[in-house]
Amino acid sequence: MDPYSISDAVSAGIRHIGIAVYSSGKVYEFLVRKGFDTDTARAAVAQLVEREYIDDVRAGRKVLTSRVGKKQESRAMLVQRLKASGVSRDCLSELLEECPDDRNSCEELIRSYYPDILGTVCSEEELNDIISIASRRGFSPELAMSVIRKLINEQST
Numbered sequence: 588m589d590p591y592s593i594s595d596a597v598s599a600g601i602r603h604i605g606i607a608v609y610s611s612g613k614v615y616e617f618l619v620r621k622g623f624d625t626d627t628a629r630a631a632v633a634q635l636v637e638r639e640y641i642d643d644v645r646a647g648r649k650v651l652t653s654r655v656g657k658k659q660e661s662r663a664m665l666v667q668r669l670k671a672s673g674v675s676r677d678c679l680s681e682l683l684e685e686c687p688d689d690r691n692s693c694e695e696l697i698r699s700y701y702p703d704i705l706g707t708v709c710s711e712e713e714l715n716d717i718i719s720i721a722s723r724r725g726f727s728p729e730l731a732m733s734v735i736r737k738l739i740n741e742q743s744t
Contacts, residue, residue, distance in 0.1 A: 596623045596631035601640060610646035611636055612673020647674040647682040659696035661689050661725030693726045693734045704738045 599621055600614050609617075611632050618628035635641045650672050654660050660668065662683055669679060686692070697704065697717055709717070714735065721731035 592623065592627045593630045593634070596627050597634050599623070600631050600635050604635070604640055608646050608649050609641060610643050610673035611641050611675050613646075614641055614673075616673065643673075643675045643678040644681060646672065647678055648685070650674070651682060651686065655695070656699040657696070659692050659699065659724060661692065662686060664725030689726060689730060690734065693721055693724075693730055694738065696721060696724055696726070697731070697734055697738065704735070709735070709739065 596618050600618060603609070603614065603617050614635060615628050615632045618631055619625060623631070632641065636643075647669050650669055651665065654665065654668070665686060666679060666683070669682060670676075674682070687695070697720075700720055701713075701717065714732075717735055718728050718731045721734075722728055
């Protein structure tokens, strides 16, 4: 590993980051695509993290804040999304602590698609649509049905 090469990689990383928020994984991928060897890219990313140019928690929060309302997802899907975004595994538990549990997330998702569901009677087709939407977002059909029952019964009691 050439120290000049690490310095060049750090400079390339800083130029790439600019004022944006990138995860360590994404900056590492960028440096490797630019032709730096993996050891140099890893060392450069470590320096950028140390100098606080890269903050995986902040990058992860950016991902999480984009997943609200109709984009709400289960914790399991959020973990996959964070990993795909290059957020280091070390930050995952901290980020997940900030997320609501799956029941609350599923309820928010259903309310965003069906704001008038309280106290209504849903047709079988509507129930299947709601469960399908929730399943695509990583929620189990059982959880979705439980939340639907709660919402329907909430108003009528």
